[in-house]
Amino acid sequence: MAGAIDTERFRLRRFVEKLVDLGECDVHDAPIDLLDVGGALDGNPRAVHFKSAGSEKAELVGNVMGSRRRLAQALDTDERGLLATLNARLKTLHPPVKVSSQRAPVQQVVLKDDDADLTALPVHLQHGADGAPYISAGIDYALFPGSGFTNVGCRRIMLRGPRQAGIDLIAPSDMRAIYLEAAARKEPVPVAYAVGSHPADFLAAMVSLPSVDELNIVGAVRGQPVPVVKCVTSDIYVPADAEYVIEGFLDPAGHVEPEGPYGEYVGYYGVVKRNPLLHVTAITHREDALFQTVTIGGKYLARTDTAQLTTLKTESAAWAALLAAVREPLAVYATPSSGGMYNVRVSLRQRVPGDARNAIAAIFGSHAEAKHVFAFDPDIDVFSDEETDWALATRFQADRDLIVGSGFRVVPLDPSLQGARTGAKLGLDCTIPFGKSDAFEFSIPAPPAVKKTAPHKSAADALAASPASFLELMAALGSKDGREIVRELDTLYAAHRLGRLDDGRYVLKETLPPKGGG
Numbered sequence: 001m002a003g004a005i006d007t008e009r010f011r012l013r014r015f016v017e018k019l020v021d022l023g024e025c026d027v028h029d030a031p032i033d034l035l036d037v038g039g040a041l042d043g044n045p046r047a048v049h050f051k052s053a054g055s056e057k058a059e060l061v062g063n064v065m066g067s068r069r070r071l072a073q074a075l076d077t078d079e080r081g082l083l084a085t086l087n088a089r090l091k092t093l094h095p096p097v098k099v100s101s102q103r104a105p106v107q108q109v110v111l112k113d114d115d116a117d118l119t120a121l122p123v124h125l126q127h128g129a130d131g132a133p134y135i136s137a138g139i140d141y142a143l144f145p146g147s148g149f150t151n152v153g154c155r156r157i158m159l160r161g162p163r164q165a166g167i168d169l170i171a172p173s174d175m176r177a178i179y180l181e182a183a184a185r186k187e188p189v190p191v192a193y194a195v196g197s198h199p200a201d202f203l204a205a206m207v208s209l210p211s212v213d214e215l216n217i218v219g220a221v222r223g224q225p226v227p228v229v230k231c232v233t234s235d236i237y238v239p240a241d242a243e244y245v246i247e248g249f250l251d252p253a254g255h256v257e258p259e260g261p262y263g264e265y266v267g268y269y270g271v272v273k274r275n276p277l278l279h280v281t282a283i284t285h286r287e288d289a290l291f292q293t294v295t296i297g298g299k300y301l302a303r304t305d306t307a308q309l310t311t312l313k314t315e316s317a318a319w320a321a322l323l324a325a326v327r328e329p330l331a332v333y334a335t336p337s338s339g340g341m342y343n344v345r346v347s348l349r350q351r352v353p354g355d356a357r358n359a360i361a362a363i364f365g366s367h368a369e370a371k372h373v374f375a376f377d378p379d380i381d382v383f384s385d386e387e388t389d390w391a392l393a394t395r396f397q398a399d400r401d402l403i404v405g406s407g408f409r410v411v412p413l414d415p416s417l418q419g420a421r422t423g424a425k426l427g428l429d430c431t432i433p434f435g436k437s438d439a440f441e442f443s444i445p446a447p448p449a450v451k452k453t454a455p456h457k458s459a460a461d462a463l464a465a466s467p468a469s470f471l472e473l474m475a476a477l478g479s480k481d482g483r484e485i486v487r488e489l490d491t492l493y494a495a496h497r498l499g500r501l502d503d504g505r506y507v508l509k510e511t512l513p514p515k516g517g518g
Protein backbone atom coordinates (compact mmCIF):
# COMPACT_ATOMS: atom_id res chain seq x y z
CA MET A 1 0.00 0.00 0.00
CA ALA A 2 1.86 3.06 -1.28
CA GLY A 3 0.16 5.39 1.21
CA ALA A 4 1.82 3.58 4.15
CA ILE A 5 5.38 4.02 2.91
CA ASP A 6 7.38 5.99 5.43
CA THR A 7 10.39 7.83 4.02
CA GLU A 8 11.14 9.64 7.29
CA ARG A 9 11.55 6.81 9.82
CA PHE A 10 14.98 5.75 8.49
CA ARG A 11 16.11 9.16 7.41
CA LEU A 12 19.59 10.05 8.69
CA ARG A 13 18.39 13.45 9.90
CA ARG A 14 15.80 11.83 12.20
CA PHE A 15 18.49 9.62 13.74
CA VAL A 16 20.78 12.62 14.27
CA GLU A 17 17.93 14.40 16.08
CA LYS A 18 17.61 11.37 18.34
CA LEU A 19 21.35 11.50 19.07
CA VAL A 20 21.12 15.18 19.97
CA ASP A 21 18.30 14.36 22.43
CA LEU A 22 20.45 11.61 23.96
CA GLY A 23 23.43 13.96 24.39
CA GLU A 24 25.37 11.89 21.84
CA CYS A 25 25.68 14.62 19.18
CA ASP A 26 27.10 18.15 19.41
CA VAL A 27 25.44 20.81 17.30
CA HIS A 28 27.95 23.15 15.70
CA ASP A 29 25.99 26.24 14.69
CA ALA A 30 28.89 28.51 13.74
CA PRO A 31 30.22 28.42 10.18
CA ILE A 32 33.16 26.06 9.80
CA ASP A 33 35.72 25.79 6.99
CA LEU A 34 35.91 22.34 5.46
CA LEU A 35 39.59 22.23 6.47
CA ASP A 36 38.59 22.33 10.15
CA VAL A 37 35.98 19.57 10.03
CA GLY A 38 38.51 16.74 10.41
CA GLY A 39 39.94 18.29 13.57
CA ALA A 40 36.48 18.73 15.09
CA LEU A 41 35.71 15.05 14.57
CA ASP A 42 39.07 13.36 15.30
CA GLY A 43 38.85 11.59 18.66
CA ASN A 44 35.52 13.26 19.47
CA PRO A 45 33.45 10.85 21.59
CA ARG A 46 30.27 12.38 20.18
CA ALA A 47 28.82 12.90 16.72
CA VAL A 48 28.85 16.47 15.38
CA HIS A 49 26.14 18.13 13.32
CA PHE A 50 27.71 21.09 11.48
CA LYS A 51 24.94 23.50 10.52
CA SER A 52 27.05 25.61 8.19
CA ALA A 53 29.97 23.78 6.59
CA GLY A 54 32.12 25.20 3.78
CA SER A 55 31.37 28.09 1.46
CA GLU A 56 27.89 26.76 0.58
CA LYS A 57 27.01 26.68 4.31
CA ALA A 58 25.89 23.10 3.86
CA GLU A 59 24.66 20.81 6.60
CA LEU A 60 27.09 18.03 7.41
CA VAL A 61 27.17 15.36 10.10
CA GLY A 62 30.08 13.18 11.18
CA ASN A 63 30.88 10.42 13.69
CA VAL A 64 27.25 9.27 13.74
CA MET A 65 28.32 5.64 14.26
CA GLY A 66 31.55 6.32 16.17
CA SER A 67 30.45 4.46 19.30
CA ARG A 68 28.84 1.11 19.99
CA ARG A 69 26.19 2.90 22.02
CA ARG A 70 25.12 4.97 19.03
CA LEU A 71 25.12 1.95 16.73
CA ALA A 72 23.02 0.09 19.28
CA GLN A 73 20.59 3.02 19.43
CA ALA A 74 20.10 2.64 15.71
CA LEU A 75 18.72 -0.85 16.30
CA ASP A 76 16.88 0.16 19.49
CA THR A 77 19.08 -2.02 21.70
CA ASP A 78 22.13 -1.66 23.96
CA GLU A 79 25.82 -2.29 23.39
CA ARG A 80 25.78 -5.87 24.59
CA GLY A 81 22.60 -6.71 22.75
CA LEU A 82 23.79 -5.33 19.43
CA LEU A 83 25.15 -8.49 17.80
CA ALA A 84 22.22 -10.63 18.92
CA THR A 85 19.75 -8.02 17.69
CA LEU A 86 21.50 -7.77 14.34
CA ASN A 87 21.58 -11.57 13.98
CA ALA A 88 17.92 -11.83 14.93
CA ARG A 89 16.91 -9.19 12.39
CA LEU A 90 18.92 -10.87 9.65
CA LYS A 91 16.67 -13.92 10.01
CA THR A 92 13.75 -12.07 8.41
CA LEU A 93 14.56 -10.62 5.02
CA HIS A 94 12.25 -7.86 3.76
CA PRO A 95 12.08 -7.30 -0.01
CA PRO A 96 12.19 -3.59 -0.91
CA VAL A 97 9.15 -1.54 -1.91
CA LYS A 98 9.46 0.48 -5.11
CA VAL A 99 8.29 4.07 -5.03
CA SER A 100 7.98 6.58 -7.86
CA SER A 101 10.41 9.42 -8.32
CA GLN A 102 7.68 11.84 -7.14
CA ARG A 103 7.43 10.00 -3.82
CA ALA A 104 11.17 9.64 -3.36
CA PRO A 105 12.60 12.45 -1.19
CA VAL A 106 16.12 11.70 -2.47
CA GLN A 107 14.99 12.78 -5.95
CA GLN A 108 13.45 16.09 -4.88
CA VAL A 109 16.46 17.72 -6.53
CA VAL A 110 17.94 16.10 -9.66
CA LEU A 111 21.22 17.34 -11.11
CA LYS A 112 22.49 15.78 -14.33
CA ASP A 113 25.46 16.18 -16.63
CA ASP A 114 27.54 19.27 -15.78
CA ASP A 115 25.15 20.22 -12.97
CA ALA A 116 26.14 17.01 -11.19
CA ASP A 117 29.21 18.54 -9.57
CA LEU A 118 31.03 16.67 -6.81
CA THR A 119 32.90 19.84 -5.85
CA ALA A 120 29.60 21.51 -4.92
CA LEU A 121 29.19 18.98 -2.09
CA PRO A 122 30.70 19.61 1.39
CA VAL A 123 33.51 17.08 0.99
CA HIS A 124 36.42 17.75 3.33
CA LEU A 125 40.08 16.69 3.52
CA GLN A 126 40.01 14.18 6.38
CA HIS A 127 43.70 13.57 7.08
CA GLY A 128 46.76 15.68 6.36
CA ALA A 129 48.35 13.36 3.80
CA ASP A 130 45.13 12.23 2.04
CA GLY A 131 45.39 12.48 -1.75
CA ALA A 132 42.29 14.74 -1.95
CA PRO A 133 39.00 15.28 -0.13
CA TYR A 134 37.11 12.00 0.17
CA ILE A 135 33.41 11.21 0.29
CA SER A 136 33.75 8.72 3.12
CA ALA A 137 30.12 7.84 3.85
CA GLY A 138 29.22 6.34 0.48
CA ILE A 139 27.14 3.18 0.41
CA ASP A 140 27.29 1.73 -3.08
CA TYR A 141 24.48 -0.04 -4.90
CA ALA A 142 25.28 -2.06 -8.04
CA LEU A 143 23.68 -4.94 -9.92
CA PHE A 144 25.01 -8.49 -10.14
CA PRO A 145 25.02 -9.57 -13.78
CA GLY A 146 22.68 -12.49 -14.42
CA SER A 147 20.61 -12.48 -11.23
CA GLY A 148 20.04 -8.74 -11.32
CA PHE A 149 20.33 -8.76 -7.54
CA THR A 150 21.58 -5.60 -5.90
CA ASN A 151 24.96 -5.63 -4.16
CA VAL A 152 25.43 -3.20 -1.29
CA GLY A 153 28.76 -2.19 0.27
CA CYS A 154 30.57 0.79 1.77
CA ARG A 155 33.16 2.35 -0.47
CA ARG A 156 35.08 5.63 -0.25
CA ILE A 157 35.27 8.09 -3.13
CA MET A 158 38.29 10.34 -3.76
CA LEU A 159 37.47 13.57 -5.60
CA ARG A 160 39.45 13.95 -8.81
CA GLY A 161 37.32 16.61 -10.47
CA PRO A 162 33.70 17.75 -10.58
CA ARG A 163 32.55 14.58 -12.35
CA GLN A 164 35.34 12.09 -11.85
CA ALA A 165 36.52 10.31 -8.76
CA GLY A 166 38.70 7.46 -7.59
CA ILE A 167 37.32 4.54 -5.68
CA ASP A 168 39.09 1.77 -3.78
CA LEU A 169 38.44 -1.72 -5.10
CA ILE A 170 41.52 -3.67 -4.03
CA ALA A 171 40.30 -5.92 -1.20
CA PRO A 172 38.26 -8.98 -2.15
CA SER A 173 34.56 -8.03 -2.25
CA ASP A 174 31.45 -8.72 -4.30
CA MET A 175 31.72 -5.25 -5.85
CA ARG A 176 35.28 -6.00 -6.93
CA ALA A 177 34.14 -9.27 -8.51
CA ILE A 178 31.32 -7.48 -10.37
CA TYR A 179 33.77 -4.89 -11.62
CA LEU A 180 36.49 -7.31 -12.74
CA GLU A 181 33.99 -9.39 -14.68
CA ALA A 182 32.65 -6.33 -16.52
CA ALA A 183 36.09 -4.81 -17.05
CA ALA A 184 37.23 -8.08 -18.68
CA ARG A 185 34.45 -7.51 -21.24
CA LYS A 186 35.43 -3.81 -21.47
CA GLU A 187 32.01 -2.85 -20.16
CA PRO A 188 31.35 -0.01 -17.69
CA VAL A 189 29.65 -0.85 -14.37
CA PRO A 190 26.73 1.39 -13.39
CA VAL A 191 26.86 2.21 -9.69
CA ALA A 192 25.04 4.55 -7.30
CA TYR A 193 26.28 5.81 -3.93
CA ALA A 194 23.91 6.86 -1.19
CA VAL A 195 25.50 9.51 1.01
CA GLY A 196 23.63 10.30 4.21
CA SER A 197 22.20 7.01 5.43
CA HIS A 198 20.72 5.57 8.59
CA PRO A 199 23.24 3.37 10.50
CA ALA A 200 21.04 0.33 9.80
CA ASP A 201 21.92 0.70 6.11
CA PHE A 202 25.64 0.80 6.92
CA LEU A 203 25.31 -2.32 9.03
CA ALA A 204 23.49 -4.02 6.16
CA ALA A 205 26.24 -2.96 3.76
CA MET A 206 28.79 -4.76 5.92
CA VAL A 207 26.89 -8.05 5.79
CA SER A 208 27.66 -10.52 3.02
CA LEU A 209 25.06 -13.23 2.53
CA PRO A 210 25.49 -15.42 -0.54
CA SER A 211 22.80 -15.44 -3.23
CA VAL A 212 20.62 -12.78 -1.66
CA ASP A 213 19.50 -9.48 -3.10
CA GLU A 214 21.14 -7.23 -0.55
CA LEU A 215 18.28 -4.72 -0.63
CA ASN A 216 16.47 -7.47 1.29
CA ILE A 217 19.26 -7.30 3.87
CA VAL A 218 18.84 -3.55 4.22
CA GLY A 219 15.17 -4.29 4.93
CA ALA A 220 16.11 -7.03 7.38
CA VAL A 221 18.41 -4.80 9.41
CA ARG A 222 15.86 -1.99 9.39
CA GLY A 223 13.17 -4.46 10.40
CA GLN A 224 10.93 -3.31 7.57
CA PRO A 225 11.08 -3.01 3.76
CA VAL A 226 13.30 -0.27 2.41
CA PRO A 227 11.51 2.11 0.02
CA VAL A 228 13.59 2.24 -3.17
CA VAL A 229 13.53 4.42 -6.25
CA LYS A 230 15.06 3.83 -9.67
CA CYS A 231 18.13 5.93 -10.38
CA VAL A 232 17.67 8.71 -12.93
CA THR A 233 20.56 7.50 -15.13
CA SER A 234 20.66 3.72 -14.54
CA ASP A 235 18.50 0.71 -13.65
CA ILE A 236 19.78 0.54 -10.09
CA TYR A 237 17.31 1.00 -7.23
CA VAL A 238 18.52 3.00 -4.23
CA PRO A 239 16.91 3.92 -0.89
CA ALA A 240 14.35 6.62 -1.62
CA ASP A 241 14.88 8.02 1.87
CA ALA A 242 18.64 8.67 1.57
CA GLU A 243 19.89 12.25 1.84
CA TYR A 244 21.98 12.24 -1.37
CA VAL A 245 22.63 9.76 -4.21
CA ILE A 246 25.58 10.03 -6.58
CA GLU A 247 25.00 8.09 -9.80
CA GLY A 248 27.66 7.07 -12.28
CA PHE A 249 29.62 4.24 -13.77
CA LEU A 250 33.01 2.66 -13.20
CA ASP A 251 35.38 3.01 -16.12
CA PRO A 252 36.21 -0.38 -17.66
CA ALA A 253 39.88 0.61 -18.09
CA GLY A 254 40.70 -1.34 -14.93
CA HIS A 255 42.88 -0.59 -11.90
CA VAL A 256 44.81 2.20 -13.61
CA GLU A 257 44.09 5.41 -11.70
CA PRO A 258 46.23 6.54 -8.72
CA GLU A 259 44.02 6.63 -5.61
CA GLY A 260 45.19 7.62 -2.11
CA PRO A 261 47.06 8.06 0.11
CA TYR A 262 44.28 7.76 2.67
CA GLY A 263 44.15 7.46 6.47
CA GLU A 264 42.96 3.87 6.74
CA TYR A 265 40.89 2.01 9.29
CA VAL A 266 43.88 0.09 10.65
CA GLY A 267 45.09 3.39 12.07
CA TYR A 268 47.82 4.19 9.55
CA TYR A 269 47.99 5.73 6.11
CA GLY A 270 47.42 3.51 3.12
CA VAL A 271 49.71 4.26 0.19
CA VAL A 272 48.73 5.39 -3.31
CA LYS A 273 47.17 2.46 -5.20
CA ARG A 274 45.96 1.92 -8.73
CA ASN A 275 42.18 1.78 -8.78
CA PRO A 276 39.21 2.19 -11.13
CA LEU A 277 37.80 5.60 -12.03
CA LEU A 278 34.22 6.67 -11.35
CA HIS A 279 32.39 8.91 -13.85
CA VAL A 280 29.47 10.79 -12.32
CA THR A 281 26.25 11.02 -14.35
CA ALA A 282 23.85 12.54 -11.79
CA ILE A 283 23.52 13.74 -8.24
CA THR A 284 20.10 13.68 -6.60
CA HIS A 285 19.21 14.86 -3.12
CA ARG A 286 16.56 15.95 -0.69
CA GLU A 287 15.62 19.63 -0.64
CA ASP A 288 16.97 19.90 2.93
CA ALA A 289 19.69 17.29 2.47
CA LEU A 290 22.16 16.46 5.24
CA PHE A 291 25.58 15.39 3.95
CA GLN A 292 27.49 12.77 5.91
CA THR A 293 31.12 12.01 6.62
CA VAL A 294 32.51 9.06 8.56
CA THR A 295 35.67 8.96 10.63
CA ILE A 296 38.16 6.31 9.71
CA GLY A 297 41.90 6.51 10.40
CA GLY A 298 43.81 8.31 13.13
CA LYS A 299 44.93 7.99 16.69
CA TYR A 300 41.51 7.32 18.20
CA LEU A 301 40.44 4.29 16.20
CA ALA A 302 37.94 3.11 18.78
CA ARG A 303 35.96 6.34 18.26
CA THR A 304 35.65 6.02 14.50
CA ASP A 305 32.56 5.03 12.55
CA THR A 306 34.61 2.60 10.51
CA ALA A 307 36.08 0.62 13.41
CA GLN A 308 32.66 0.40 15.08
CA LEU A 309 31.02 -0.87 11.89
CA THR A 310 33.87 -3.29 11.22
CA THR A 311 33.44 -4.63 14.74
CA LEU A 312 29.97 -5.85 13.87
CA LYS A 313 31.11 -7.41 10.61
CA THR A 314 33.86 -9.27 12.48
CA GLU A 315 31.62 -10.32 15.35
CA SER A 316 28.90 -11.71 13.11
CA ALA A 317 31.44 -13.73 11.08
CA ALA A 318 33.12 -14.97 14.26
CA TRP A 319 29.79 -15.86 15.83
CA ALA A 320 28.73 -17.90 12.79
CA ALA A 321 32.03 -19.81 12.99
CA LEU A 322 31.63 -20.41 16.73
CA LEU A 323 28.13 -21.79 16.33
CA ALA A 324 29.49 -24.33 13.90
CA ALA A 325 32.46 -25.25 16.11
CA VAL A 326 31.41 -25.43 19.76
CA ARG A 327 28.21 -26.16 21.67
CA GLU A 328 28.09 -23.21 24.04
CA PRO A 329 29.64 -20.02 22.73
CA LEU A 330 28.47 -17.21 25.01
CA ALA A 331 29.75 -13.90 23.69
CA VAL A 332 32.09 -12.40 21.15
CA TYR A 333 33.62 -8.93 21.00
CA ALA A 334 35.98 -7.44 18.43
CA THR A 335 37.80 -4.52 20.02
CA PRO A 336 37.28 -1.27 18.11
CA SER A 337 40.77 -0.14 19.13
CA SER A 338 42.14 -2.95 16.96
CA GLY A 339 40.24 -1.56 13.98
CA GLY A 340 37.25 -3.71 14.88
CA MET A 341 38.88 -6.76 13.38
CA TYR A 342 42.32 -7.79 14.55
CA ASN A 343 41.75 -8.62 18.23
CA VAL A 344 38.72 -10.77 19.00
CA ARG A 345 37.59 -11.98 22.42
CA VAL A 346 35.25 -14.89 22.84
CA SER A 347 33.73 -16.49 25.92
CA LEU A 348 32.36 -20.00 26.04
CA ARG A 349 31.32 -22.79 28.35
CA GLN A 350 33.62 -25.71 27.62
CA ARG A 351 31.78 -29.00 27.53
CA VAL A 352 34.85 -31.10 26.80
CA PRO A 353 38.59 -30.42 27.06
CA GLY A 354 39.79 -28.57 23.98
CA ASP A 355 36.59 -26.65 23.26
CA ALA A 356 38.39 -23.33 23.75
CA ARG A 357 41.04 -24.29 21.21
CA ASN A 358 38.40 -25.37 18.73
CA ALA A 359 36.71 -22.00 19.17
CA ILE A 360 39.98 -20.23 18.47
CA ALA A 361 40.70 -22.37 15.42
CA ALA A 362 37.18 -21.79 14.07
CA ILE A 363 37.65 -18.02 14.22
CA PHE A 364 41.09 -18.33 12.59
CA GLY A 365 39.47 -19.95 9.58
CA SER A 366 36.44 -17.68 9.37
CA HIS A 367 35.58 -14.52 7.47
CA ALA A 368 36.20 -12.59 10.69
CA GLU A 369 39.81 -12.17 9.47
CA ALA A 370 40.94 -11.77 13.10
CA LYS A 371 44.66 -12.00 13.84
CA HIS A 372 44.56 -12.54 17.60
CA VAL A 373 41.84 -14.55 19.30
CA PHE A 374 41.40 -14.67 23.08
CA ALA A 375 39.18 -17.38 24.62
CA PHE A 376 37.66 -16.86 28.08
CA ASP A 377 35.48 -18.70 30.60
CA PRO A 378 31.82 -17.76 31.15
CA ASP A 379 32.61 -15.59 34.20
CA ILE A 380 34.72 -13.18 32.12
CA ASP A 381 32.99 -10.23 30.49
CA VAL A 382 34.51 -10.00 27.02
CA PHE A 383 33.59 -6.30 26.85
CA SER A 384 35.73 -5.55 29.91
CA ASP A 385 39.41 -4.70 29.44
CA GLU A 386 39.95 -5.22 33.17
CA GLU A 387 38.44 -8.68 33.36
CA THR A 388 40.04 -9.99 30.19
CA ASP A 389 43.44 -8.64 31.21
CA TRP A 390 43.10 -10.37 34.60
CA ALA A 391 42.15 -13.69 32.98
CA LEU A 392 45.12 -13.43 30.60
CA ALA A 393 47.38 -12.72 33.57
CA THR A 394 46.13 -15.55 35.80
CA ARG A 395 44.71 -18.37 33.67
CA PHE A 396 47.12 -18.44 30.76
CA GLN A 397 50.49 -20.20 30.49
CA ALA A 398 52.33 -19.23 27.33
CA ASP A 399 54.01 -22.61 26.79
CA ARG A 400 50.71 -24.45 27.24
CA ASP A 401 47.95 -22.13 26.06
CA LEU A 402 49.37 -20.29 23.07
CA ILE A 403 48.50 -21.24 19.51
CA VAL A 404 50.60 -19.72 16.75
CA GLY A 405 49.97 -20.40 13.10
CA SER A 406 51.36 -18.91 9.92
CA GLY A 407 50.52 -18.66 6.25
CA PHE A 408 46.92 -17.51 6.75
CA ARG A 409 44.86 -15.31 4.43
CA VAL A 410 45.32 -11.67 5.42
CA VAL A 411 43.86 -8.22 5.02
CA PRO A 412 46.68 -6.57 3.09
CA LEU A 413 46.38 -3.16 4.81
CA ASP A 414 48.13 -4.46 7.96
CA PRO A 415 51.55 -2.76 7.83
CA SER A 416 53.17 -5.37 10.08
CA LEU A 417 52.94 -7.78 7.13
CA GLN A 418 55.73 -5.81 5.44
CA GLY A 419 54.34 -6.83 2.08
CA ALA A 420 53.86 -10.55 2.80
CA ARG A 421 50.74 -12.02 1.17
CA THR A 422 49.94 -14.37 4.03
CA GLY A 423 50.25 -13.77 7.75
CA ALA A 424 50.37 -15.19 11.25
CA LYS A 425 47.57 -15.78 13.72
CA LEU A 426 47.74 -16.08 17.47
CA GLY A 427 45.31 -17.80 19.81
CA LEU A 428 45.40 -17.33 23.56
CA ASP A 429 43.43 -19.85 25.58
CA CYS A 430 42.76 -17.84 28.73
CA THR A 431 40.37 -20.40 30.21
CA ILE A 432 40.91 -22.17 33.53
CA PRO A 433 42.33 -25.69 32.94
CA PHE A 434 39.40 -28.00 32.18
CA GLY A 435 37.61 -29.30 35.31
CA LYS A 436 39.43 -26.89 37.64
CA SER A 437 37.01 -24.01 37.71
CA ASP A 438 35.55 -25.07 41.09
CA ALA A 439 39.01 -25.51 42.67
CA PHE A 440 39.79 -23.19 45.58
CA GLU A 441 42.80 -21.73 43.77
CA PHE A 442 40.42 -20.41 41.11
CA SER A 443 37.80 -19.18 43.59
CA ILE A 444 37.34 -15.44 43.56
CA PRO A 445 37.61 -13.67 46.94
CA ALA A 446 34.57 -11.60 47.82
CA PRO A 447 33.67 -9.54 50.89
CA PRO A 448 32.29 -11.62 53.82
CA ALA A 449 28.59 -12.47 53.48
CA VAL A 450 27.22 -14.03 56.68
CA LYS A 451 25.03 -17.14 56.35
CA LYS A 452 22.53 -18.08 59.06
CA THR A 453 23.83 -20.81 61.35
CA ALA A 454 22.88 -22.34 64.71
CA PRO A 455 23.85 -19.94 67.55
CA HIS A 456 26.57 -20.85 70.04
CA LYS A 457 27.82 -19.20 73.22
CA SER A 458 31.56 -19.59 72.56
CA ALA A 459 34.01 -20.55 69.81
CA ALA A 460 34.75 -23.77 71.70
CA ASP A 461 31.01 -24.63 71.71
CA ALA A 462 30.69 -23.89 68.00
CA LEU A 463 33.78 -25.97 67.15
CA ALA A 464 32.56 -28.82 69.35
CA ALA A 465 29.57 -29.01 66.99
CA SER A 466 31.67 -28.91 63.77
CA PRO A 467 34.83 -27.44 62.26
CA ALA A 468 34.25 -23.88 61.06
CA SER A 469 35.81 -21.10 59.05
CA PHE A 470 36.42 -17.78 60.73
CA LEU A 471 33.30 -16.32 59.14
CA GLU A 472 31.23 -19.32 60.24
CA LEU A 473 32.47 -18.76 63.79
CA MET A 474 31.44 -15.09 63.56
CA ALA A 475 28.00 -16.17 62.37
CA ALA A 476 27.65 -18.77 65.15
CA LEU A 477 28.60 -16.21 67.82
CA GLY A 478 26.60 -13.38 66.27
CA SER A 479 29.84 -11.34 66.06
CA LYS A 480 29.91 -8.13 64.02
CA ASP A 481 33.58 -7.51 64.84
CA GLY A 482 35.63 -10.70 64.90
CA ARG A 483 38.59 -9.62 67.01
CA GLU A 484 37.10 -11.04 70.24
CA ILE A 485 37.02 -14.43 68.43
CA VAL A 486 40.74 -14.11 67.68
CA ARG A 487 41.30 -13.69 71.45
CA GLU A 488 39.15 -16.73 72.20
CA LEU A 489 41.01 -18.82 69.62
CA ASP A 490 44.29 -17.68 71.19
CA THR A 491 43.16 -19.22 74.49
CA LEU A 492 42.29 -22.49 72.75
CA TYR A 493 45.71 -22.52 71.02
CA ALA A 494 47.41 -21.94 74.40
CA ALA A 495 45.49 -24.92 75.79
CA HIS A 496 46.70 -27.03 72.82
CA ARG A 497 43.04 -27.65 71.92
CA LEU A 498 42.92 -25.88 68.50
CA GLY A 499 43.98 -27.17 65.09
CA ARG A 500 43.39 -26.30 61.41
CA LEU A 501 42.10 -28.56 58.66
CA ASP A 502 43.67 -28.53 55.17
CA ASP A 503 40.86 -26.30 53.88
CA GLY A 504 41.63 -23.76 56.60
CA ARG A 505 38.69 -24.45 58.93
CA TYR A 506 39.30 -24.38 62.68
CA VAL A 507 38.84 -27.64 64.53
CA LEU A 508 38.94 -28.79 68.16
CA LYS A 509 41.65 -31.41 68.45
CA GLU A 510 39.55 -33.50 70.83
CA THR A 511 36.93 -33.95 68.06
CA LEU A 512 39.46 -35.40 65.62
CA PRO A 513 39.68 -39.20 65.28
CA PRO A 514 42.73 -40.64 67.03
CA LYS A 515 45.90 -40.67 64.87
CA GLY A 516 46.76 -43.99 63.26
CA GLY A 517 43.06 -44.81 62.70
CA GLY A 518 41.27 -47.84 64.02
Ligand SMILES: Cc1cc2nc3c(=O)[nH]c(=O)nc-3n(C[C@H](O)[C@H](O)[C@H](O)COP(=O)(O)O)c2cc1C
Pocket residue numbers: 136137151152153154155156157167168169170171172173174175176205206207208294305306309310
Ligand atom coordinates in the same frame (compact mmCIF):
# COMPACT_ATOMS: atom_id res chain seq x y z
C1 LIG B 1 33.04 3.34 6.18
C2 LIG B 1 33.57 2.17 5.39
C3 LIG B 1 34.26 2.39 4.21
C4 LIG B 1 34.73 1.32 3.46
N1 LIG B 1 35.40 1.58 2.32
C5 LIG B 1 35.84 0.55 1.57
C6 LIG B 1 36.52 0.80 0.35
O1 LIG B 1 36.73 1.95 -0.05
N2 LIG B 1 36.94 -0.27 -0.36
C7 LIG B 1 36.70 -1.56 0.03
O2 LIG B 1 37.11 -2.49 -0.68
N3 LIG B 1 36.06 -1.83 1.17
C8 LIG B 1 35.62 -0.80 1.95
N4 LIG B 1 34.95 -1.06 3.11
C9 LIG B 1 34.63 -2.46 3.47
C10 LIG B 1 33.46 -2.97 2.62
O3 LIG B 1 32.39 -2.07 2.59
C11 LIG B 1 32.91 -4.28 3.18
O4 LIG B 1 33.94 -5.24 3.09
C12 LIG B 1 31.68 -4.77 2.46
O5 LIG B 1 31.18 -5.90 3.16
C13 LIG B 1 31.92 -5.16 1.04
O6 LIG B 1 30.68 -5.46 0.43
P1 LIG B 1 30.54 -6.36 -0.87
O7 LIG B 1 31.39 -7.61 -0.69
O8 LIG B 1 29.07 -6.67 -0.91
O9 LIG B 1 30.97 -5.57 -2.06
C14 LIG B 1 34.49 0.00 3.89
C15 LIG B 1 33.81 -0.22 5.07
C16 LIG B 1 33.35 0.86 5.83
C17 LIG B 1 32.61 0.60 7.10
